[in-house]
Amino acid sequence: MQVIAKAKAEEKKIGLTETWLRKHRPIYDAATRHPFILSIRDGTVQSHSFKTWLAQDYLFVRAFVPFVASVLIKACKESDDSDDVEVILGGMASLKDEILWFKREANKWGISFSDVVPQKANINYCRLLESLMSPDVDYTVTLTAFWAIEVVYQESFAHCIEEGSKTPPELKETCERWGNEGFGQYCQSLQKILNQRLQKASDDELKKAEVMLLSIIEHEVHFWNMSRGNV
Numbered sequence: 186m187q188v189i190a191k192a193k194a195e196e197k198k199i200g201l202t203e204t205w206l207r208k209h210r211p212i213y214d215a216a217t218r219h220p221f222i223l224s225i226r227d228g229t230v231q232s233h234s235f236k237t238w239l240a241q242d243y244l245f246v247r248a249f250v251p252f253v254a255s256v257l258i259k260a261c262k263e264s265d266d267s268d269d270v271e272v273i274l275g276g277m278a279s280l281k282d283e284i285l286w287f288k289r290e291a292n293k294w295g296i297s298f299s300d301v302v303p304q305k306a307n308i309n310y311c312r313l314l315e316s317l318m319s320p321d322v323d324y325t326v327t328l329t330a331f332w333a334i335e336v337v338y339q340e341s342f343a344h345c346i347e348e349g350s351k352t353p354p355e356l357k358e359t360c361e362r363w364g365n366e367g368f369g370q371y372c373q374s375l376q377k378i379l380n381q382r383l384q385k386a387s388d389d390e391l392k393k394a395e396v397m398l399l400s401i402i403e404h405e406v407h408f409w410n411m412s413r414g415n416v
C-alpha cells in the first residue's frame with residue numbers, strides 16, 4: 186500500500202505529505218477551520234475563549250521547546266542533509282521571541298501565566314510531545330509530528346487574515362504570528378525536508394508517520410476545543 190502511495194505522489198509530482206492531506210481532508214479541515222478559528226475570523230470570538238486559548242498555548246509552547254530541541258538532535262545525528270538542521274534551528278530560534286510575545290500578550294489581556302492550570306487536552310498533548318522526545322522514536326516520525334504541529338497553526342491563522350476576514354484588530358497580531366508569509370515559507374521548508382525523508386522511508390515508517398499526522402490533527406482539535414470550555 187505504502188509503495189502505491191509513493192508511486193502516486195511521484196506520478197503527480199507532489200510530495201507524500203500532500204497525498205496525506207488530500208486523503209484526510211475532512212479531519213484536517215476540522216483542525217484548520219475549527220469553530221474557534223472561524224469565530225476569530227468572523228469577529229464573534231468571546232474574549233474569555235481567546236484568553237483561555239492564550240494561557241493554555243503558553244504552557245504548550247513551553248513544552249514544545251524541549252520537543253523541538255529533540256527534533257534538532259535527531260536531525261543532527263540522522264540526517265545526511267544539512268538543510269534539515271538549519272530549518273529546524275530556525276524554528277527553534279524563533280521560539281525565544283514567541284515566548285516573549287506570549288508574556289507581552291498576557292499583560293495586554295490581564296492574564297497571569299503563573300496562575301494557569303493546564304487543562305486535560307493540553308496535558309495529553311504535552312504528554313505526546315514528551316513521548317516523541319525518546320531516542321527510540323524515529324526521526325521521520327518525529328519530523329512528521331513537528332511539521333503537522335506547525336502547519337495546522339499556519340493554515341488556521343492564515344485563514345483569519347485572508348481577504349474578507351473580520352478579525353478584530355486586537356487579535357490581528359496573534360493571527361499574523363502564525364499566519365504570516367514567513368511562517369508559511371518555513372512550513373513549506375519543513376514539508377520539503379519531510380517529503381525527502383519519506384521518499385527514503387520504509388513501509389513501516391511511512392505507516393507510523395501517517396498515523397502520527399492523524400494523531401497530531403486530533404490533538405489540535407481537542408486543543409482548540411478547550412477555548413470553548415468543552416474539554
Ligand SMILES: Cc1ncc(CNC=O)c(N)n1
Binds near residue numbers: 242245283338408
Ligand atoms: C497547540 C499548538 N500547536 C501548534 C503551535 C504552533 N507552534 C509553535 O508555536 C502552537 N503554538 N500551539
